[in-house]
Amino acid sequence: MWKITYRVHRQKGHEAPHYDTFQVEVDPEEYVLDGVEKIWAFEDRSLTFRHACHHSTCGACGMRVNGVEKLTCITKIKDVTQDGGTLTVEPLRNFPIVSDLVVDLGPLYRKMEAVQAPKVHPLSMAPWEGEDIRPPKEVPAPPEGGEYIRLPDCLECGICISACPVAASDPDYLGPAPLAAIQIQGLDGHPELLALADSQEGVWRCHSAFECSAVCPSNVDPGWRIMDLRKQVATQRLKTIIG
C-alpha cells in the first residue's frame, strides 16, 4: 500500500474554487478514479465526481490529473505518482463546472447529436489501426445474415475538447469529437454535414495543436480526422465548382 496525497479541486454553488487535500492509502495498482471514490466513501461525502463503467467504455470519468486530461478509470496510480507523492485532480477544461470535479458535458452531447454521430455502426466502419491481435480484416458475416454491429470508438468523454486550445476561446467551435464523427460518416450524400464542417465553427477553426489526438483515450485520433475532413471538404467544394 502507498500513502499519497490527493489535491482535489472543490467548488460548490457560486463559491470560489479551492483545493482540498486528502491523505489516502492506496494500492498502486488501483486507478486514480478508485482513489477519488475512496475519498468520497471514507473521507468526504460531499465530494462530487462523474463515473459509470470503470473500464473506459462510457466516457464519464474524464478529469485532469496533474494537469493532463485522463480517463481516470484506466489511469493507474503508479503511472502518475509515486509512494508519498501528490496527485492534483481537476475537472475538465472548456465545459461549465457543475461542482467539484463534475462538468456539464451537455454542449458536447448536443454537438454530437447535431452531427448525427453514429451511436452504433457496422463493424466495417471501425478502423483497425492499432490492433495487433484481431479477427481477420475480412470478418465473416454472422450466419443470421447482415453485418456485425458495434458501438463506435468515441466515448463522448470530452477529453479532446478539454485539451483543445481553440475550444478554450471559442465555445461554439464544433471541436474534435464532433468533427471526427463527421469524418467517419464521410461527406458523400450528406450536404448537411458538409455545411457544418465547412461552417465558421467547423474544420477551418482548428489550429492544428493536435492536443486532441495526444489525449484521446480511445483510438479516435481526432486531429488526423479533422485534417482528413479538410481534404474531404476541399474535394467536395472542388466538385461543385467543376460541376
Next chain:
Amino acid sequence: MKADKHNSKGFWDWFNPAGRDVGGWAFILNRISALGLAFYLYLHLFVLGKLAQGPEVFDQFIAAAKSPLYIAGELLVIAAALYHGLNGVRLVLNSFNIGVPRQKQMFYTALALTILGTLVFATRMFAG
C-alpha cells in the same frame, strides 16, 4: 444541477503550457511568433515614420540599431519569422492530410531549421 461557469480562461488558455503535448507547444510557439511578428510590423512602421522626421533623427536611430541588444532583438524577429513560416508549411501540408501522423517530427524539423537558420544569421550579423 445547474452549471453556469465555463471552465476556461478564454484566449489566455492558448498560452497555458500546463499539460500540453508536442503539438500544443507548436501551437503556442506559432501564436507567440505571430503576435511577435505583428508587433514588429508596428515597430517597423514606427521606424519608417522617423524617416519623415529628417536625416538626423534617422541617423541617430541607426547608430542605436548597431547595439548588440538591438541585434539580439532582430534575431528574435528572424527566429519568429523562420518558425512561423516553416511551421506554416507543416500546417499547410497537414491540412491536405499530408504527414499528419508525423506532425511531431515535422515540428521538430521546423524547430531545428529555425534554430539553425537563426544561428547562421547570428554569426553573420555579429561578425559583420
Next chain:
Amino acid sequence: MSKPHAIVIGAGFTGTAIAHDLALRGFDVTVVERGPIANGTSGRTHGLLHSGGRYAVKDQESAIECIEENIILRKIVPDVIEPNGGLFIAVTEDDLAYKETFIQGCEACGIPVDEITPQEALRLEPNLNPKLLAALIVPDGTFDPLRLALSFAASAKKNGAVFHLFTDVVDMLLDGSGNVTGVKVWDRTNGERYDIHSDIVVNATGAWVGQITKMAHAHVPIKPTPGIMVAYDRRLVNRAINRLNRPSDGDIVLPQRRLAVVGTTSFSIDDVDYVPIDRQQVELMLQRGAELIPAIRQARERGVYMATRPLIGASGPGRSISRTFKAYDHKDLDNVDGLVTITGGKATTCRAMAEKTVDIVCQKLGLNIPCTTAEVPLTSYRAFYA
C-alpha cells in the same frame, strides 16, 4: 385529482426505467440520485443482453424473463445494443456433457438455440479456443451500460420527469403513523438541504435498498454480492462468448468497443460503497477467460472493476439465490405505507421490473393505467442533455 407525484430514489437501470414508465403513465416524477446517472451497479455491469441461456437450466423463471425482455429492448432501444448474438462453447468433456441439458432448458424457455460445428464457430470467431468441442448460437447481445440508463432517463425527462443528480436522500419524511410522505435530500452540488413531498416513494437503490428502508423503519431481505470484471485492450470477439456449463466464475467474454471484457465472480461483503479489488480474482479472470479465448493472454489489461449485485434473500451462497426481481409494498411487509422497494433482477429485465413496480404503485393509488413501455421506443440517450 391533480397528477400523482412519485419520487424515485436511484438512477440506475431500475430507477431510470421506473421513471420512464411513471412519466408515460402520467405521473409527476422526481428522481433523486446521489451521483451521476448509472454510477452504482448499473454503470459497472458486464453488459450482456441475456438471451436467458445462462439461466435456462437452473432458473427458468429468470430465463423466460430474459428472452422476453431481450426482444423488447432490441426493439425500443437499438441505439445502445450490439445485437450480434452469442455462443455457448464447450472446451472440456464436462462442458460437453452439459450440452443436452442446456438445449432442453433453452427449448423449454423458448430461447432459440442452434448448434454449429466447431469449424464454423472458429470461422465466425477466429480467436476462440481452437480445441473447442461444441458450439451453440443463442440470441445474446451486448449493450452500453451508461447509455442504456441514459436512454431511459432521457425518455423520462422528455415526458416531464425531473432529475436531481448528486443529491442524496438522507432521511424519510414520515407522518404521525409512520407512513412515508416524502424524502429529505442533500444537494451536494451546492450544499443545500430540503424536503420533497410526494404521494409515493419508490426505492430503486439496488444494493443500497436496505439503507433507505431503514430510514423508514422498514426492512428488505437483500444480500450484496459483488463480482469482478477485467477489460482487455483488444476486441477479440464480436459476440458474447459463454462457457457451456453451469454458471461459474469468469465464464463470459464480451466485446465492448475495442475491448474484450471477462467476468465475473460472486462473493459477499458488508460495505457496498467501496469494494477493493482482489488480485487473485484478476488472475482467475485471465485464466478462465483464456480457456475460452487464448489470445487474451497476449492482450493488455486495461481496466479492472467491481459491481455489486442486489441479490434477494438473506442466506445461502450467492449464486444459488434466485435472480428474479422482487417488488415490495412496505404496507404489506412492515405496515409502512407510501414506500415501494424494487430490487434484484438484471439489466436485461429492467423494463419488466419497472412495469411490475409501477403496477403496484398504480394499484396502491387506486389508478388503472396500462403500461406501454414495451411498445414505445426510447429517445436518443443524448437527449438527456438536450
